[in-house]
Amino acid sequence: AQSVTQPDARVTVSEGASLQLRCKYSYSATPYLFWYVQYPRQGLQLLLKYYSGDPVVQGVNSFEAEFSKSNSSFHLQKASVHWSDSAVYFCALSPSGGSNAKLTFGKGTKLSVKS
């Protein structure tokens, strides 16, 4: 069975600072990995996804993530955060070769950006 762990339930950073949100996964092979963002009272929106190839993937709003097979990690990063980035961020995986309709999610990290 697969699992996703986001070790930080809450992260607070100052506007303009850099950001890293951590994600670790457990799966027997290389999974497909995703980061989603949830703004208050909204559904989830895809930030970026990793299927194969270059371990650094670029996403929307200048977010990027780096896949590490040796560390079983897929950390999300941003060089300079804005107050509008305040939201809950979810890391998710699906088994490679499986349906993309069924994702396993981490518990989310709530990001607060101080102005």
Place this chain on the structure above:
Amino acid sequence: VTLLEQNPRWRLVPRGQAVNLRCILKNSQYPWMSWYQQDLQKQLQWLFTLRSPGDKEVKSLPGADYLATRVTDTELRLQVANMSQGRTLYCTCSGLGGVTGQLYFGEGSKLTVL
């Protein structure tokens, strides 16, 4: 562009009463429709994926019982019963591209137990 329309968006549910949720797909290029639940601690959990009209599935989880039905190519329903704790149900859709597709979420139906 909104791909999914969920209703109701909010509902107060008397304890012991069932509630019916509806999800309408606006673009037939994403025919794989699913339900996810999000509990009060924000944990998301996949419930069902139904592809064809007439498909039905049931599931019992801690805190609620579910019956999902694919009514038509564009409509998915969910009956929630025996709910003991509030939760939000999200409808999703994804494309025929399979693993290279993207999962799209509706805006959710938030249920509160009275």
